[in-house]
Amino acid sequence: MSAPQDPVTPLLPSTPASHAVSRAAVEPSIWERISNYVSEHKVAVYTIGALVVVAGAGGVYYYSAQASSKKAGTESKSGKERKRKGDKKRKEAEAEAKEEKEKEDGEIELPAPNVETVEEEPLPEVTEESVGSLSDDQRKDFANRLKLAGNKAYGAKDYPRAIDLYSRAILCRPDPIFYSNRSACYNALSEWGKVIEDSSAALALDPEYVKALNRRANAYEQIEKYSEALLDFTASCIIDSFRNEGSAQSVERLLKKLAETKGKAMLDNKSRKLPSATFVTNYLQSFRVKPIPEGLEEHATLTDTEGDYWLRAGLNAVGLKTAAAYNEATTAFDKAMELGNSHEALALNWRATFRYLKGESKEALEDLTKSIELEPQMTQSYIKRASMSLELGNRDSAAEDFAKAVIQNPNDPDIYYHRAQLNFICGEFGEAAKDYQRSIDLDPEFIFSHIQLGVTHYKMGSIASSMATFRRCIKNFEKVPDVYNYFGELLLDQGKFEEAIEKFDTAIEMEKTEKPMCMNVLPLINKALALFQWKQDFSESEELCKKALIIDPDCDIAVATMAQLLLQQGRVTEALTYFERAAELSRTEGEIVNALSYAEATRTQLEVQEKYPQLASKLQGGMGAALGGR
Numbered sequence: 135m136s137a138p139q140d141p142v143t144p145l146l147p148s149t150p151a152s153h154a155v156s157r158a159a160v161e162p163s164i165w166e167r168i169s170n171y172v173s174e175h176k177v178a179v180y181t182i183g184a185l186v187v188v189a190g191a192g193g194v195y196y197y198s199a200q201a202s203s204k205k206a207g208t209e210s211k212s213g214k215e216r217k218r219k220g221d222k223k224r225k226e227a228e229a230e231a232k233e234e235k236e237k238e239d240g241e242i243e244l245p246a247p248n249v250e251t252v253e254e255e256p257l258p259e260v261t262e263e264s265v266g267s268l269s270d271d272q273r274k275d276f277a278n279r280l281k282l283a284g285n286k287a288y289g290a291k292d293y294p295r296a297i298d299l300y301s302r303a304i305l306c307r308p309d310p311i312f313y314s315n316r317s318a319c320y321n322a323l324s325e326w327g328k329v330i331e332d333s334s335a336a337l338a339l340d341p342e343y344v345k346a347l348n349r350r351a352n353a354y355e356q357i358e359k360y361s362e363a364l365l366d367f368t369a370s371c372i373i374d375s376f377r378n379e380g381s382a383q384s385v386e387r388l389l390k391k392l393a394e395t396k397g398k399a400m401l402d403n404k405s406r407k408l409p410s411a412t413f414v415t416n417y418l419q420s421f422r423v424k425p426i427p428e429g430l431e432e433h434a435t436l437t438d439t440e441g442d443y444w445l446r447a448g449l450n451a452v453g454l455k456t457a458a459a460y461n462e463a464t465t466a467f468d469k470a471m472e473l474g475n476s477h478e479a480l481a482l483n484w485r486a487t488f489r490y491l492k493g494e495s496k497e498a499l500e501d502l503t504k505s506i507e508l509e510p511q512m513t514q515s516y517i518k519r520a521s522m523s524l525e526l527g528n529r530d531s532a533a534e535d536f537a538k539a540v541i542q543n544p545n546d547p548d549i550y551y552h553r554a555q556l557n558f559i560c561g562e563f564g565e566a567a568k569d570y571q572r573s574i575d576l577d578p579e580f581i582f583s584h585i586q587l588g589v590t591h592y593k594m595g596s597i598a599s600s601m602a603t604f605r606r607c608i609k610n611f612e613k614v615p616d617v618y619n620y621f622g623e624l625l626l627d628q629g630k631f632e633e634a635i636e637k638f639d640t641a642i643e644m645e646k647t648e649k650p651m652c653m654n655v656l657p658l659i660n661k662a663l664a665l666f667q668w669k670q671d672f673s674e675s676e677e678l679c680k681k682a683l684i685i686d687p688d689c690d691i692a693v694a695t696m697a698q699l700l701l702q703q704g705r706v707t708e709a710l711t712y713f714e715r716a717a718e719l720s721r722t723e724g725e726i727v728n729a730l731s732y733a734e735a736t737r738t739q740l741e742v743q744e745k746y747p748q749l750a751s752k753l754q755g756g757m758g759a760a761l762g763g764r
Contacts, residue, residue, distance in 0.1 A: 142559075145681040147618050157164035167346055169211070173743050175377050188358065191419070201593070204432060205221070207404075207747060211287070211521065219325045222269035225565075226498075229320045236291075249492050250400075257280060257283055257302075258276045258279065258280070258298070260276060260280070260305050260306060260647060261305070263500075265305045268306070272308070273307050273427045274307060276302075276303075276305075276306045277303045277306035277307040277309065277312070278303075278401040279333050280299050280300070280302045280303035280317070281299070281303045281304065281309075281311070281679065283298065283299045284297075284303060284316075285297045285457075285608070287299060287316065288315065288319060291322070293319040293322050293323055296315075296319045296370065297316055297319045297320070298315075300312050300313075300315050300316035300319070301312055301316065302317070302522065305520065305736045308335075308339065309339070310335075310336040310337070310339040310340040310343050311336075313332045313333070313339070313346070314332070314333065314336045314343065314345055314346045314349065315330045315334040315746055316332050317332035317336065317349055317350075317357040318329075318335045318349065319451070321331060321353065321648040323351060324356070325358050325722075326356045327353075327357075327598060329349060329350065329353035329577045330350050330353045333346040333347070333349050333350035333353065334350060335618060337350070341746065341748060342373050342749075344370050344373050344374055344378070344381075345368040347367070347369055347373070348366070348367065348370050348380075350379060351363045351364075351365075351366035351367045351370065351384065352384075354366065355388065355523075356386075360388050360392050360395070361392065362739050363384075363388050363435075364392060364734065365386060365391065365474060365738055365741050365742065365745065367381050367384045367385045368385055368735075368738045368739070368742055369742050369745075369749065371385060371744050371756075372742060372749050373748075373749065376622075380479070385735075388607065389464070389731045389734050389735055390731065391732050393493070393727045393728075393730035393731040393734055394727050394728075396730050397723055397727040397730050398723065398736075399447075400717065400718075400726055400730075401722075401723050401726055402540070404493075404726075405491040406493060406494055407492060408457070408464065408488065408491055409491060409688060409690065409721055410457070410491055410686050410687075410689045410690060410719070411455065411456055411457040411460060411652065411653060411686050411688075412655055412656065412686050412689050412691075413491075413688075413689075414460050414491055414568055415455050415652065415654065416654075416656075416689065417491065418452065418487075419582070420551070420552070420555075420578055420582060421423045421514060421548055421707060422547065422548055422577065423502060424514075426446070427477050427480060428450070429476060429477075430440060430442060430445060430446040430477070432446075433447075439476030440473060440474045441469070441471070441472070441473035441474045441476075442474070442477070443468070443472045444466045444467070444469040444470040444473065444475075445466070445467070445470040445475050445477060445480070445481050445484075447462070447463075447466040448463040448464075448466030448467045448470060449484070451463035452484075454651075454652065455649070455651075455652035456651060456652050457686070457688070460488075461483075463488065464488045464492070467481060467483060467484045467485040467488060470484075470763050471483075471739070473484055475674065478505075478508055479504075479505045479506075479508040479509035479512050479515070480501070480505075480509075481510060482504050482505035482508070482510070483501070483502065483514060483515050483518070485501050485503045486498040486500075486501035486502045486505065486515075486518065487518065489501065490522060491721075492516070492721070493721040493722055495522055495525065495526070495722075498518075498581075499519060500519055500520055502519040502522070503519070504517045506519070510542055511542050511543065513539040513543050513548065513549055514545045515538070515704055516535040516539035516542070517535070517539060517548055517549060519535050520532040520535035520539075520552065520556070521528070522534075522735060523535065524556060525722075528673040529560070532556060536552070536556070536642060540542075545576055546576075547572075547573040547576035547577040547580060547583070548573075550569040550570070550572040550576070551569070551570065551573040551580070551583050551586075552571030553569050553584070554566040554567075554568075554573065554583075554586065554590075555569045555586070556571065558586070558590060558593075563590050563593050563594045566586075566590050567587060567591070569591045569596070570586050570587040570590060571587060574587065581607065581611050581614050581616060581617065582616070584603065584606075584610075584611070585604075585607065585616065585617065585620050586605060586748035588600045588603035588604045588607065588620075588621075588624075588731065589599075589620070589624070591603060592624055592627075597628075600624065601624075604617065604620075604621040604624065604742075607621070608621065613647065614640070614642070614644075615640070615641040615642075615644035615645050615657065616654070617636065618635070618637045618638070618640040618657075619641040619654075619656055619657045619660060620709040621637050622634040622635070622636075622637030622638045622641065622660060623660060624658070625637060626660070626664050626667070628665070631664055631668035633668070634660075634664050634710040635661055635664050635665070635668075636663040638657045638660050638664065639657075639661065640656060641657035642657045642661065645657060649653050653685055655682035655685050655686050655689055655691075655692060656691065658678045658680060658681055658682040658685075658691075658692075659678065659680070659682050659691050659692055660694050660728060661678055662674070662675040662676075662678035662679050662682075662695060662699075663675070663695065665678070666699065667700075671705055675699055676699055677693075678701065679692050679695050679696045680696075683696070688719055690716060690719050690720075692718060693712050693715050693716045694712070694716050696712045696714035697709045697713045697715075697716060697732070697736075699734065700712065706736055706740055707740060707744075709735055709736055710733060710740065713729060713732045713733035714733050716729040716731035716732075716734055717730045717735075719738070
């Protein structure tokens with residue numbers, strides 16, 4: 135994907151090809167990741183929701199994608215360019231960090247090894263009573279002599295002696311370096327309260343004293359005041375224009391700690407509910423539609439006191455593809471199991487599906503295992519259990535379930551489609567392509583196998599083959615909006631903005647016409663990203679996202695995109711609201727922590743603006759560049 139001609143790194147589209155590229159071989163800093171939040175978040179959401187493209191159910195493939203992206207065999211042009219820039223940036227940062235360290239080490243001049251801390255001449259005795267009688271020149275001279283002696287004592291690890299000397303130097307002249315050096319002694323003694331006190335005194339004299347900020351931040355972290363530590367390390371990053379690798383890594387670490395702490399609490403108090411209709415629809419449509427079982431047909435007479443009545447009601451509700459209908463389906467499948475029914479394995483499968491979508495993975499796994507015990511021939515239960523195993527990081531169990539499913543029914547195309555998804559996310563594109571083709575051979579009418587095969591060719595570097603696959607899809611499935619949407623994503627990844635937007639517009643019109651009551655909002659969001667990348671058109675991009683959120687208020691991708699668009703414009707307070715909303719919409723602990731990391735980073739930016747107003751210019755300039763991934 136070609137970068138637009140502007141100083142801000144573009145938002146990446148949600149193309150399957152860009153998913154792994156967005157997690158480039160160079161590990162990005164938190165600031166770069168904030169810039170790419172939409173791209174990363176859409177990996178999660180597409181993996182969760184758009185199984186049709188990314189190949190996964192829930193956080194399953196999002197989890198695996200992070201580990202496997204580095205295994206990808208090819209990168210798009212934009213990915214290689216980002217990698218080159220990342221390598222250059224990293225080398226520059228390392229050089230600057232080394233230079234800064236040498237500079238900082240000069241504050242405490244360490245003596246040569248084995249040198250005893252014996253002064254060549256008697257040091258001045260200074261007390262609170264006697265210091266008032268000294269002249270300015272005497273104070274300056276005494277302070278410097280005491281500081282140098284303190285440095286030698288520090289080098290010899292005689293910290294009490296160094297503390298006394300620095301304290302006497304401070305009496306002569308309150309200098310930020312003296313306070314900082316004394317805080318270094320307290321740091322060595324793990325006296326964190328005194329470290330904070332002296333670092334704060336240094337910062338009162340020099341608000342942009344990076345070393346004092348970092349030392350105080352470390353002390354805050356030691357006493358588990360993570361928010362305070364994060365604020366100091368962030369201010370340090372901004373002052374240093376994000377060039378100090380150590381400070382940046384500390385920000386990463388603290389964001390994770392904060393997000394994990396808050397995420398656990400949020401998950402414990404989180405009400406279990408279904409994700410957005412877009413999410414649910416894209417998950418369900420990754421499985422081929424099965425015929426209604428005998429006895430559940432519409433002409434069959436059933437009453438609401440029978441489990442079969444509720445099982446049929448649930449299946450009918452699923453077909454409506456709206457948020458309200460999905461909630462009705464959840465209730466119906468629960469009632470079907472409570473009352474008992476004549477298709478228990480199927481009812482368990484469906485209850486497990488909606489439990490899983492609500493984030494109740496343990497209960498869902500139990501249901502699927504029971505379903506398999508009752509009816510081993512129901513291969514879909516193996517497939518769904520495999521997806522959940524993969525989400526938990528157990529690829530071997532997932533592979534085992536696929537193998538069992540093949541034994542039960544070697545001609546079920548769903549098995550090969552979903553096994554291909556596993557291989558796709560793990561970067562084994564050759565194996566994935568074989569399974570997608572096998573799925574197509576068994577059922578050429580299932581559009582998503584064709585789409586994903588085209589995406590796999592793209593990932594393998596066979597661009598021409600990929601484009602040809604999508605053109606055949608348009609010819610053979612000309613009324614299916616998903617084809618145009620995902621073809622548009624690959625065009626966008628190549629920087630073909632006009633063609634991509636044309637495809638998104640076609641998909642949008644088809645969605646409006648074909649599915650007015652359950653419109654898929656992904657083409658709207660993709661068009662918003664395309665307009666932003668191409669023309670930096672914030673206004674139109676925002677309007678498209680707002681339309682998507684009117685149609686599907688809980689759409690994770692639309693929320694994440696709005697957060698990023700607002701952040702790019704410096705509307706940090708508004709962006710924070712959307713990042714927090716993204717955390718609320720997340721299903722699993724990992725997804726919540728991911729979203730909260732960005733929320734905490736954004737919140738800290740606001741706190742820096744408030745607490746360090748003198749950094750405003752750097753925050754707008756340096757922070758903007760950092761958030762832009764530069």
